[in-house]
Amino acid sequence: MRSTTPDKDLTESVAEDAEQEKEQDAGDVDLAKVRDAQIGTQEAAEAEAQAAADPNKPSTRAHPNVTWFQTKDNVKGKRQLIVMESWLNSSNAKKAPFWWGSETQLYQHNKKLSSKKVRPFCPADTDDRFWADARLKGASMTMVVNDGTGDSSLKKMETYIDKEHSSDECSKGAIGFGIGKPAAMPDMKFKNGKTTTHQTVYVDMRLKPGKNSWSHVSAATKYVQNNCNPQPAGTKCMGLGLNPARNWPASLGGPKSTDMLLLNANRNWRTPTHFSWDEYADKRPKALK
Numbered sequence: 663m664r665s666t667t668p669d670k671d672l673t674e675s676v677a678e679d680a681e682q683e684k685e686q687d688a689g690d691v692d693l694a695k696v697r698d699a700q701i702g703t704q705e706a707a708e709a710e711a712q713a714a715a716d717p718n719k720p721s722t723r724a725h726p727n728v729t730w731f732q733t734k735d736n737v738k739g740k741r742q743l744i745v746m747e748s749w750l751n752s753s754n755a756k757k758a759p760f761w762w763g764s765e766t767q768l769y770q771h772n773k774k775l776s777s778k779k780v781r782p783f784c785p786a787d788t789d790d791r792f793w794a795d796a797r798l799k800g801a802s803m804t805m806v807v808n809d810g811t812g813d814s815s816l817k818k819m820e821t822y823i824d825k826e827h828s829s830d831e832c833s834k835g836a837i838g839f840g841i842g843k844p845a846a847m848p849d850m851k852f853k854n855g856k857t858t859t860h861q862t863v864y865v866d867m868r869l870k871p872g873k874n875s876w877s878h879v880s881a882a883t884k885y886v887q888n889n890c891n892p893q894p895a896g897t898k899c900m901g902l903g904l905n906p907a908r909n910w911p912a913s914l915g916g917p918k919s920t921d922m923l924l925l926n927a928n929r930n931w932r933t934p935t936h937f938s939w940d941e942y943a944d945k946r947p948k949a950l951k
Contacts, residue, residue: 718941721922722914724757724844724885726863727941729924731768731881733793733933740868741794743768743837747883749861750941756860758844761908762885762920763895765824766865767838770796770877771927775833784832793877793933794869796835798825803839806864808850818846820895823867826902835877839865842888842895879935880927885910885920 720727726747734742745766749755758764770792775784789796803823807813820842827836841847841863852859886901887908893899910917924939925931 718943720753720941721919722757723753724755724759724914725753725764725883725922726755726861727751727753728938729766729881729883730938730940731925732936733768733879735875735934736871737868739871741871743794743865743867743869745839745863745865745867747861747863747865748859751858753941754849754860755844755847756849757914758885759908759911759914760843760845761888761891761905762910763820763840763842763888763900764844764883764885765838765840765900766883767824767836767881769880769882769927770794770835770837770872770933771880772833772835772874772877777831777833779832780829781832782828787873788832789835790873792835792872793874794835794837795872796827796837798823798837798869800870801825801837802868804866805839807847808862809864811850812848812861815846815848819843820846820890822896822900824897824900826897826900835872837867837869839867840886840895840897840900842890842900876933878927878930878932879925880929880931881924881937881939883922883924 726749728746728748728750730744730746732744734744745768747766755764772791775788775791781788801823803821805816805821807815807819822840822842824836824838824840827834830836847861847863849860850862887904888895888900889902889905890896890899910920925937931937
């Protein structure tokens with residue numbers, strides 16, 4: 663199935679027997695420990711050292727190494743954002759730690775608004791003054807996993823529209839989505855020549871238009887701690903704190919490796935736009951210049 667969500671998280675809590683839920687959570691943690699161990703500290707350290715030396719590499723091999731964005735001004739009266747993420751070859755979402763989820767954002771920028779003041783201390787009409795309404799009220803999202811073959815895993819992935827921007831600066835209006843448990847994505851292991859595709863995620867977001875006909879944009883993807891367990895992941899509880907007992911593992915580069923820049927705001931690109939961050943591009947990804 664393809665999951666479509668109007669103005670709410672894609673996954674909803676399903677009431678189950680409390681003891682059964684505890685047993686499942688315990689099993690998930692044990693499986694996560696096994697999976698993390700299988701990554702191999704030495705192999706991961708070598709990969710991260712290579713990534714540090716080569717800016718064409720993703721932040722870690724848990725991050726997608728190809729991410730593609732497209733915006734359209736008017737699709738049935740809505741703004742449209744399309745994002746496609748792929749984990750190829752040595753990159754694999756199965757390497758994501760159990761207690762961490764991923765979020766991908768297209769940031770809208772309005773240079774006429776303050777970058778020093780933050781919400782909720784912005785003018786009342788701030789969220790209107792972007793290409794798409796930054797409140798994300800009425801936003802919808804359709805997500806397709808592994809070209810549709812992995813859509814049955816959407817509930818386990820715990821996907822959501824990221825609407826929590828209460829401390830963002832006034833000049834920024836974020837549009838994003840999250841995956842509470844990226845490692846729940848099936849591994850396709852699809853081979854095409856020398857390329858192995860492990861996972862793909864296709865996201866189509868429809869948004870209420872803002873009052874501005876365009877906005878400057880930047881983009882990033884990051885891992886945030888999942889503070890929602892044992893409840894399903896959602897915008898109100900993801901990344902709201904750091905539990906030191908569940909730090910981002912050293913085998914994946916440590917805490918400085920969670921964030922990955924995809925498009926630098928200094929490039930001054932604006933909507934409508936179409937761009938990608940691709941590890942295998944012929945030239946160094948322009949986002950990092």
